Amino acid sequence: MTKVTKTMREIDYTAFLEIDLHALTENYKSIAKFVSPSVCAATVKANAYGLGIKTISKTLYNAGCRYFFVSDLNEGISLREILTTPDIIIYVLNGLMPHTVEYYEEYNLTPVIGSMEELNEYNDYVQQKEQFPIAIHFDTGFSRLGFNKEMAVQVSKYNLDINLIMSHLASAEEKLSLMPENQLKQLLEICKLFKKQYRSIANSAGIIRNSRFHLEMVRPGIGLYGGYENIQNILEIKPVIKLYAPIIQIKNIQKNSTIGYGATYTAEKDMRIALISIGYADGIPRSLSSTSTLSGGQFFYNGIPTPILGRVSMDIIAIDISEIPRNKMQRGEFIEIIGSNQNIDKLSENADTISYEILTRLNTRIRKIYKYA
Numbered sequence: 225m226t227k228v229t230k231t232m233r234e235i236d237y238t239a240f241l242e243i244d245l246h247a248l249t250e251n252y253k254s255i256a257k258f259v260s261p262s263v264c265a266a267t268v269k270a271n272a273y274g275l276g277i278k279t280i281s282k283t284l285y286n287a288g289c290r291y292f293f294v295s296d297l298n299e300g301i302s303l304r305e306i307l308t309t310p311d312i313i314i315y316v317l318n319g320l321m322p323h324t325v326e327y328y329e330e331y332n333l334t335p336v337i338g339s340m341e342e343l344n345e346y347n348d349y350v351q352q353k354e355q356f357p358i359a360i361h362f363d364t365g366f367s368r369l370g371f372n373k374e375m376a377v378q379v380s381k382y383n384l385d386i387n388l389i390m391s392h393l394a395s396a397e398e399k400l401s402l403m404p405e406n407q408l409k410q411l412l413e414i415c416k417l418f419k420k421q422y423r424s425i426a427n428s429a430g431i432i433r434n435s436r437f438h439l440e441m442v443r444p445g446i447g448l449y450g451g452y453e454n455i456q457n458i459l460e461i462k463p464v465i466k467l468y469a470p471i472i473q474i475k476n477i478q479k480n481s482t483i484g485y486g487a488t489y490t491a492e493k494d495m496r497i498a499l500i501s502i503g504y505a506d507g508i509p510r511s512l513s514s515t516s517t518l519s520g521g522q523f524f525y526n527g528i529p530t531p532i533l534g535r536v537s538m539d540i541i542a543i544d545i546s547e548i549p550r551n552k553m554q555r556g557e558f559i560e561i562i563g564s565n566q567n568i569d570k571l572s573e574n575a576d577t578i579s580y581e582i583l584t585r586l587n588t589r590i591r592k593i594y595k596y597a
Contacts (some may be wrong), residue, residue, distance in 0.1 A: 239469040239502045240591045243275055245283045249463035251448050252287040254460045259431060261421070262438040265291035267445030269317065273583045274507075275449060275465070278306050281596055284448075285312070293317055293443055297324055300333040304462060315359055315388070319369070325349040329356050334387065337363045338370040341379075347382060358386035362414050364407040364425075366394045373410055380417040388422045388441065389415050396429035396437075397454065400549060404430065408437060432458045451579035453569045467562040467586070469502035469523075470554050474545070482543050484534025488515040494547050498530070500559050503539045507585030508561070509575040510536045521574040523555060524565040 256264035266289045272280035277299070281292060285307055292307070293315045294300050300316045307314070315334045320342040326349070328335050337343050338361035360379060363370030370391065371379055391411045415423050422440040428447030430437040432455050447455040450464035469589045476496055482534060483489040483497070500523070504510050513535040514520030520532040523543055530543040545553060547580055562568050572579045 236591065237470040237472070237501070237591070238591055239467070239506060239561075240558075240593050241275075241586060242466040242468070242595055243592045244278075244462070244595045245279070245465075246465050246596060247450065247464045248280065248283055248448060249287040251450065251461050251464065252284055252289060255431065255442070255444050255447060256288060259426075259438045259442050260468075263291060263441045264289065265293060265315075265424075265441055265443045266448060267293045267427075267443050268303065269295035269445075273445065273449050274586045275470070275583070276592055276594075277303060281306055288422075291315070291441065293445075296488070297321065297327060297333070300355075301327070301331050304331045304333060304414050308456055313357075313387070317361075319361070319472050320345055324457065329353075334359055336369075336388075336390065338363070340371075340375070343379065343382065347384075355385040357385045357387040357392060360384075360418075362389065362411060364391045364410040364414075365403060366392055366407075368392070368574045373414055376414045386418065386421055388424060389418060390424040390441075390443075393425060393427055393430045393437075396427060397452075404433060404437070428452050428455055431455065442574050446580055446583075449583065449590050451568050451572075451583065453567070459485070463564075463567055465562060465568065465583075466560070466564075467590070468558040468560055469500045469541075471498045471553065471557050471559060472501045472540070473499045474553065474555055475499075483532075484513075485537055486535060488513070489534035490516045492516075495533075496548075496550070496555065497533060497542050497543045498541060498559070500541050500560070501539065502590075503541060505538045506587040506590050507582070508536055508541065509577060509582070509585075511575045511577065512536055512571075521571065522566075524560040525557075527565055530559065546579055 266284045268277055268281050271277050290311055291313050300314050303314050315336050317336050318335050320335045324356045334357050336359040361370040393404050396404050411425055424441040426437040426442040428444045431442050455461050477491055479491055479493050481491045497546050512521030512532055522529045522531045530545055533542040533544050540579045568579045572582050
């Protein structure tokens with residue numbers, strides 16, 4: 225019997241996500257320089273937007289970031305176990321759930337408090353202990369997390385160790401909207417009731433809207449990871465990810481053949497198609513599917529468009545390779561889904577969604593390859 229010497233990784237024909245850590249570093253530094261002297265934090269919730277919180281957070285720390293935002297307590301604990309140095313401040317955006325205050329103290333996490341229930345639970349806990357820092361969140365029009373502005377006076381009367389007062393913009397990317405300016409005005413009025421400390425309202429879109437939104441701290445998320453094209457037009461933001469999937473079969477089909485579930489696509493002519501190993505189980509939206517009358521998304525092979533044929537299924541997508549010479553493509557080669565020919569914003573637009581959703585949906589079945597230079 226012939227001994228197998230290759231490892232599975234050497235013969236791995238699965239979809240992979242290439243993550244450029246040098247680009248991530250440069251993106252952070254570019255934003256930090258743009259907003260200086262304001263502090264540039266980093267939003268790393270949802271496993272750093274699906275890119276892997278351990279590697280991403282360490283890279284951002286090495287780039288100079290010392291303030292991080294996560295979604296919930298479990299994410300906060302996970303990040304604290306990665307970044308253990310005392311100069312790191314980790315904010316937990318979803319605040320305090322019942323009976324969790326002690327964990328924030330134990331793991332040196334800063335809850336972002338936005339309700340009287342949370343505030344009273346924190347206050348009761350620290351009556352017999354030394355206070356630990358908290359952030360206060362005010363709702364200035366989002367109707368999501370945060371104290372209503374009418375409660376600002378009441379909150380200000382508490383003797384609290386506050387290191388940040390924040391709000392969140394609802395429509396910063398809408399250039400003609402007056403709502404962001406109104407939200408900023410409300411936050412500035414609220415902050416007059418408190419001792420001077422860091423204030424924050426700007427996400428990636430808010431950063432480039434106007435420098436008045438920078439305040440003492442900004443909180444980019446998608447902009448760090450190469451999404452949100454508007455920020456790329458103003459700052460030197462580089463693409464961070466590329467996504468590829470392998471060809472598992474190439475075949476010829478005849479005119480009038482149907483393709484995929486539901487037989488929604490009928491070939492108008494003889495065609496060559498490739499079947500690639502990726503699907504909605506990996507996070508590729510079904511909205512990229514095509515029919516005989518409606519075009520869908522497309523991927524690329526050496527810069528040549530390869531339109532999707534029929535429905536995106538769980539594990540497989542059919543693409544049209546009729547424009548590619550027969551001897552130029554082979555089984556086992558990889559198709560570009562996100563890359564130099566189609567960035568994440570373009571793919572998101574074609575799928576009628578946003579880049580945030582595309583990134584965070586990418587499944588763990590897709591292997592991550594970190595590129596350091």
